[in-house]
Amino acid sequence: MIQFIIRRFFYVFPAFIGVTLLTFSLIHLIPGDPVELRAGERGIDAVRHAKLKAEMGLDKPLTVQYLKYIRGVFTGDLGKSFVTKKPILEEFLTLFPATLELSFCAMSFAILFGLPAGIIAGVKRGSPIDHTVMGISLTGYSMPIFWWGLLLILFFSVQLGWTPVSGRLSALFWIDTDTGFMLIDTLRSDEEGAFKSALSHLILPSIVLGTIPLAVIARMTRSAMLEVLQEDYVRTAKAKGLSPLRVIMVHALRNALIPVITVIGLQIGVLMAGAILTETIFAWPGVGKWIVESINRRDYPAIQGGILIIATVIIFVNLAVDLVYGIINPRIRHTR
Amino acid sequence: MSETIAIPRNPAPPDTPLKEFWKYFSENKGAVMGLYVIVFAIILAVFADFLAPHSPFHQYRDAILQPPWWLEGGNFKFILGTDDVGRCILSRMIHGARLSLFVGCIVVTLSLACGIILGLTSGYFGGYYEAFVMRLMDIMLALPSLLLAMAIVAILGPSLKNAILAIAIVVLPHYVRLTRASVMSEKNRDYVTASRVCGAGPLRMMFIVLLPNCMAPLIVQATLGFSTAILDAAALGFLGMGAQPPTPEWGAMLANALQFIQRAWWVVTFPGVTILITVLAFNLAGDGLRDALDPKMKR
Numbered sequence: 296m297i298q299f300i301i302r303r304f305f306y307v308f309p310a311f312i313g314v315t316l317l318t319f320s321l322i323h324l325i326p327g328d329p330v331e332l333r334a335g336e337r338g339i340d341a342v343r344h345a346k347l348k349a350e351m352g353l354d355k356p357l358t359v360q361y362l363k364y365i366r367g368v369f370t371g372d373l374g375k376s377f378v379t380k381k382p383i384l385e386e387f388l389t390l391f392p393a394t395l396e397l398s399f400c401a402m403s404f405a406i407l408f409g410l411p412a413g414i415i416a417g418v419k420r421g422s423p424i425d426h427t428v429m430g431i432s433l434t435g436y437s438m439p440i441f442w443w444g445l446l447l448i449l450f451f452s453v454q455l456g457w458t459p460v461s462g463r464l465s466a467l468f469w470i471d472t473d474t475g476f477m478l479i480d481t482l483r484s485d486e487e488g489a490f491k492s493a494l495s496h497l498i499l500p501s502i503v504l505g506t507i508p509l510a511v512i513a514r515m516t517r518s519a520m521l522e523v524l525q526e527d528y529v530r531t532a533k534a535k536g537l538s539p540l541r542v543i544m545v546h547a548l549r550n551a552l553i554p555v556i557t558v559i560g561l562q563i564g565v566l567m568a569g570a571i572l573t574e575t576i577f578a579w580p581g582v583g584k585w586i587v588e589s590i591n592r593r594d595y596p597a598i599q600g601g602i603l604i605i606a607t608v609i610i611f612v613n614l615a616v617d618l619v620y621g622i623i624n625p626r627i628r629h630t631r
Numbered sequence: 632m633s634e635t636i637a638i639p640r641n642p643a644p645p646d647t648p649l650k651e652f653w654k655y656f657s658e659n660k661g662a663v664m665g666l667y668v669i670v671f672a673i674i675l676a677v678f679a680d681f682l683a684p685h686s687p688f689h690q691y692r693d694a695i696l697q698p699p700w701w702l703e704g705g706n707f708k709f710i711l712g713t714d715d716v717g718r719c720i721l722s723r724m725i726h727g728a729r730l731s732l733f734v735g736c737i738v739v740t741l742s743l744a745c746g747i748i749l750g751l752t753s754g755y756f757g758g759y760y761e762a763f764v765m766r767l768m769d770i771m772l773a774l775p776s777l778l779l780a781m782a783i784v785a786i787l788g789p790s791l792k793n794a795i796l797a798i799a800i801v802v803l804p805h806y807v808r809l810t811r812a813s814v815m816s817e818k819n820r821d822y823v824t825a826s827r828v829c830g831a832g833p834l835r836m837m838f839i840v841l842l843p844n845c846m847a848p849l850i851v852q853a854t855l856g857f858s859t860a861i862l863d864a865a866a867l868g869f870l871g872m873g874a875q876p877p878t879p880e881w882g883a884m885l886a887n888a889l890q891f892i893q894r895a896w897w898v899v900t901f902p903g904v905t906i907l908i909t910v911l912a913f914n915l916a917g918d919g920l921r922d923a924l925d926p927k928m929k930r
Contacts, residue, residue, distance in 0.1 A: 306769075313770035317782075324786045433918075437910040439862055441869045442885055442903030449892050449899055568775035572866055576889070586778070587870055590785045602782055606774050613773070 299621050307614050314606040318599045319364050323357075325595065373600035378592055383600035387582060392475025393463060394581035397573070398566045400497050401504035406559065409509040413516025417551075418543055420521060428513060435510035440569055444503040444576040451499060458499050461578035465492040504573045508562040515558045519551035526550075553623060560616025564609050655923035662919020668912035676729040683722035684710070687879040691717040696895045712897040715887070720897065723879035724905050730880050731861045731909065734795055738860035739853050741799040746806020747849070751837045753807070754814030765811070768804035776801040776859075777866060784872045791864075791880070794873035798863045802856055809852055813845035847924040854920055858913035865906050881906045 330348050331339070339347070348354050352363055367373060373383040409432075416428040452460045463477050464470060468489040470480050478497070481489040523529065524547055532546040533539075570583035578584070582601060589597035646654065657663055675682060685691075697713045698705040705712060711721040753761040771779065776798075783797035817823060818841070826840045865882030867873030874880035884902040891898045 309766050310770050310773050313766065314773065317770070321782065321786060326786075326788075433914060434907070434911060437858060437862075437907060437914050439865055439869075439882070439903060439906045439910070441866060441882075442899075442906060445885065445888060445892065445899050446903065448889075449896055453893055564773075564775045568777035571775075571777055571781070572869070575870065586781070590781055590872065593785075595785075598782065598785055602774070602778060605778060609775070610773050 296621070300618060303614060303617050303621075307610055310610050311607065314603060314610070315365060315368060316361075318603040318606075319361055321599050321602075322595055368603065373603065374596040376589075376597045377594045378589075378597070383596055384604075386585070386597070387601060387604055389475065390580060390582045390585050393477070393579060394567075394570050394574070394583060396476045396478065397497065397500055397504060397579060397581060398563075398570060400501040401566060401569075401573075402508060402559070402562070404501050404505035405508035405512055405562070409512030410516055410555070413513040413555075414520055414543065414548065414551075416513065417517040417520025417524065425517075429517070432510040432513040435506045436514070438506055438510075440503055440506060441572045441576055443506060444499070444573060447499050447503060448576070459492075459496050461576075463493065463496050463580060464489065465496075468492060500573050500577045500579055503576070504566060504569045507565055507569060508559070511558060511562060511565075512555065516551065516555050519554045520547060523547045523551040553620070556623065557616060557620055560612060560619070563612045567605055567609065652923050656919050659919040659922055661915045662922075665912040665915030665919065668908060669916060672728050672732060672909055672912070675725050676732045679725045679729045683719075683725040684708075685719035685722040687718065687723040687726040688877055689718065691719075693717070696891065696898070698895070699897050711901050712895070714884070714898050715891060715895075718877075720884075720901055723884060724881070724902060726879040727881045727884065727902070727905070728909075730791075730874065730878065731864065731906075734791070734798075734864045735857040735860045735913075737795050738799045738802065738864075739856045741795075742802045742806055742856065743849065743853055745799075746803050747810050747842065749803075750807040750810025751814055751842060751845075754811040754818065755833065755837050755841070761811075764807065768807050771801070771804045777863060780863060780867060781870070781872060784867065789872045789875065791868075791874040791878065794864055794867045797867070798860050801863070802859055805852060805856075806849065809848050810845055813848060814841055817841055817844050851917055851921045851924060854913060854917035858910040858917070861906065861913070862910055 330344055330351065330353065345354075352360055355363075371384050373387075375382055376386060379386065412428045412432070416425040419425050448460055451457045459465065464481070468481070468484075468486050470477070470484050470486065470489060472480055473483070474480055477493040478490065481493045529542060529547055532542045537546075567583070570581060571587060572583070573579065574581045574583035575587050582605065586598065586601045586605075588594075589601060691709075691713060694709060694713050695717045696715055697709050697717075699712045700707050700710050702712075709719050709721070711719075711724070714720055714723070749764055753764040774782075780794070780797040780801045783800060784793050787793040787796065823836070823840060827836065831840060864873055865880070865885075868880045868882030869885050871883075871886055874883045876883060876886075881902045885899065888899040888902075
């Protein structure tokens with residue numbers, strides 16, 4: 296097992312270096328002079344240009360620049376935003392809880408509905424239920440989620456008035472953001488109704504962000520169930536006279552879950568990409584919206600830092616998924 | 632007792648590959664439906680100039696935010712209504728089909744061509760070259776595709792051309808990995824050894840001997856790649872990083888829709904439905920293709 300963990304860690308290293316190379320080269324690939332870009336449209340004289348260039352470290356050889364960049368990355372110094380002049384890491388960390396909270400709720404929604412739907416579709420193969428579940432999940436999989444968000448706003452917020460259109464919390468409340476997770480912060484505060492408000496703001500974005508993972512989980516659960524239900528041990532369990540529910544929930548599901556957990560882990564990347572669109576539609580103050588704004592403002596340090604952190608998070612989530620996979624499925628440790 | 636076995640006089644000739652393929656493909660009703668939708672979309676795209684009732688760019692200043700014909704205030708001049716500057720939504724959607732299919736074609740062609748070359752060479756030559764290519768692809772897969780595409784657009788500047796390039800780069804790893812995996816499994820077959828013994832050079836080995844036998848999964852992935860390309864292009868258009876106004880691109884048509892969500896639901900609804908139906912059609916057809924081309928599924 297330890298050998299497996301060590302080997303898996305060695306896969307992480309080149310990926311991480313590669314990502315730093317990618318984000319490092321970003322600033323050099325932009326057409327035009329990065330110094331003039333930073334100086335803005337007014338333009339600068341040659342002396343100030345040279346000074347700024349030295350300040351940004353762009354007068355040194357590329358390898359030196361890269362090593363300096365790497366040292367910054369490891370000490371948490373990702374540079375300062377062109378626009379707000381605040382350190383990138385600090386900006387990211389204040390916004391990240393919002394994205395985490397949304398992603399967590401979206402994933403819970405996807406698992407809560409996707410898993411049972413997949414199990415039922417697998418057990419009742421070929422039935423109308425199966426066809427309905429598969430039809431819906433293929434539709435969900437094909438959904439342009441930015442439009443799906445607009446549609447849900449149109450129906451539930453504008454027509455029915457059930458949910459708020461955007462944001463994380465009604466402007467009526469003022470909550471101290473200790474943890475950054477609105478659900479926890481509102482629970483801890485004394486404001487009445489604040490928790491309900493935070494929850495109602497979360498519903499639509501979670502559905503929108505959870506739609507594609509939901510479809511993927513339902514499809515994967517169904518096919519895993521179909522495979523497992525044909526196994527000998529399921530037949531044995533049935534022959535022993537166990538109730539069908541016990542056979543499905545205990546004997547079949549536990550083994551069917553192995554590929555499903557992998558797929559759930561792989562959806563983290565999908566969630567991060569989805570968060571970019573979802574947060575833009577719902578004006579959700581998270582890292583996805585921040586990255587879009589940074590790109591529109593040409594705030595290159597922010598783009599660089601944001602991409603680097605998100606990619607690193609995903610690399611480590613994938614590592615965690617692999618390790619969990621190795622624990623629940625001992626067979627994987629010995630192959631490869 | 633004697634038993635006679637009737638031997639048919641004229642045994643039916645075996646089906647041609649195309650016929651056999653169609654037999655399996657047409658069993659899947661969803662896939663056939665998807666194919667019809669794709670054909671319909673292609674017809675719309677090709678004959679957009681004749682089919683669209685109006686120009687997609689012309690602004691009818693006297694008919695701003697006019698509802699579809701079945702609602703009060705709507706008429707047959709603008710069947711699906713008009714947008715905020717009085718452009719015919721139906722016409723823009725028909726011309727958008729041209730753009731979306733074009734994006735799909737270019738992205739799939741580019742990524743398929745590069746993916747095949749990289750996958751074939753790395754699978755065939757192996758060694759450090761293979762390790763380098765595959766690690767590079769792993770890094771690209773570590774980033775969410777939309778984020779990577781946005782980063783590329785951030786470097787190149789927002790336009791439809793750059794969006795196409797970005798999406799083609801982003802989907803590349805799938806084709807490379809798929810081609811390499813097929814090459815690895817085919818490489819040690821007898822027919823490959825036979826042609827090597829006959830003296831076939833590396834180019835011939837890769838493109839004439841190996842490639843045709845690796846095509847089935849690639850065809851499926853290419854079909855599914857259309858849906859990814861259309862979705863991603865629409866998402867970039869929506870974020871203002873793809874097609875720029877006034878281009879009638881489906882995603883870009885939705886970019887400002889949020890402002891009119893209270894007054895004009897048709898501006899929001901129709902372009903999205905079109906994206907959904909088109910993407911769904913490609914996914915259905917892709918699933919059908921996989922079932923028809925996968926030998927394991929054949930009975």
